[in-house]
Amino acid sequence: MAWYQQYPAPDPGLVKTLTAQQNDMRQKVIIQKPDFELKTIAGCDSSFIGENILSVFVLLSWPSLEILEKVYHYDVVELPYIPGFLAFRESPNLLKAYEKLQTKPDLIMVDGHGIAHPRRLGIASQLGVLLNKPTMGVAKKILAGKYEEPGPEKGAITPIIHQHEHIGNVLRTKEKVKPVFVSVGHLMDLENATEIALKTALKHKLPEPTRLADHYAEVFKSDVREA
DNA sequence: GCGACAG
DNA sequence: ATCTTGTCGC
Numbered sequence: 001m002a003w004y005q006q007y008p009a010p011d012p013g014l015v016k017t018l019t020a021q022q023n024d025m026r027q028k029v030i031i032q033k034p035d036f037e038l039k040t041i042a043g044c045d046s047s048f049i050g051e052n053i054l055s056v057f058v059l060l061s062w063p064s065l066e067i068l069e070k071v072y073h074y075d076v077v078e079l080p081y082i083p084g085f086l087a088f089r090e091s092p093n094l095l096k097a098y099e100k101l102q103t104k105p106d107l108i109m110v111d112g113h114g115i116a117h118p119r120r121l122g123i124a125s126q127l128g129v130l131l132n133k134p135t136m137g138v139a140k141k142i143l144a145g146k147y148e149e150p151g152p153e154k155g156a157i158t159p160i161i162h163q164h165e166h167i168g169n170v171l172r173t174k175e176k177v178k179p180v181f182v183s184v185g186h187l188m189d190l191e192n193a194t195e196i197a198l199k200t201a202l203k204h205k206l207p208e209p210t211r212l213a214d215h216y217a218e219v220f221k222s223d224v225r226e227a
Numbered sequence: 228g229c230g231a232c233a234g
Numbered sequence: 235a236t237c238t239t240g241t242c243g244c
Contacts, residue, residue, distance in 0.1 A: 045234090046234075046235080047234095047235070047236090048234090048235055048236070049236095053235095081233090081234065081235070082232095083231080083232035083233070083234090084232070084233080086233055086234055087233095089234080090234075111233085111234075112233050112234060113233055116233090117233080118232090122233065123233075123234085137233085139233050139234085140233080140234090141232090141233060141234090142232095142233080143231095143232065143233045144231095144232090144233090181233085233235105234235050234236105
């Protein structure tokens with residue numbers, strides 16, 4: 001069910017304001033080859049309980065992918081979900097969870113799109129700019145652009161094209177399973193983002209960083225419900 | 228003008 | 235995202 005069927009129509013004034021903020025922030029996004037040594041990578045995701053949001057960050061070692069830290073922040077959520085403006089709903093709480101990490105990651109893998117967005121500023125990119133940290137996005141569903149279905153074998157890649165721009169890659173992380181959508185968030189390039197997504201996809205469709213963040217979001221949610 | 232629409 | 239039953243496949 002789409003937003004216009006479950007939420008009252010988004011306030012035009014709000015959408016206009018948020019769009020302006022995105023158009024301004026998108027100018028700060030930097031696409032480049034990684035200029036860091038990848039030793040730790042974090043995955044983040046959020047889950048909801050009514051009007052509250054629970055955001056998680058899981059820190060992993062690279063390339064061993066061992067869990068070094070897992071933190072979360074639980075708070076009230078202010079904005080409704082509006083396609084294209086996901087970052088404004090989840091970023092505030094994600095930033096608070098991020099602050100709880102004892103060690104900051106070299107790269108963050110976000111559950112959602114980076115520049116594979118209508119205005120080139122998905123949540124992965126917005127988070128990267130706000131934190132001035134390398135980020136990449138891995139989404140389960142397409143938001144903007146067109147693509148061809150990649151081959152059935154693990155590692156098969158196909159480009160996401162939007163307005164004549166190559167904004168991301170469709171990547172088959174697991175044989176015979178629906179692919180994921182990879183895009184640059186900030187201070188990264190598509191080639192490395194795609195490679196990292198594939199290398200961290202072990203026995204599941206989702207790469208370990210976001211898969212584990214997703215997993216712990218559910219675990220912590222149970223804890224919160226009991227307390 | 229008519230759809231489509233991350234999590 | 236969340237709700238929510240049974241079912242298919244490794």
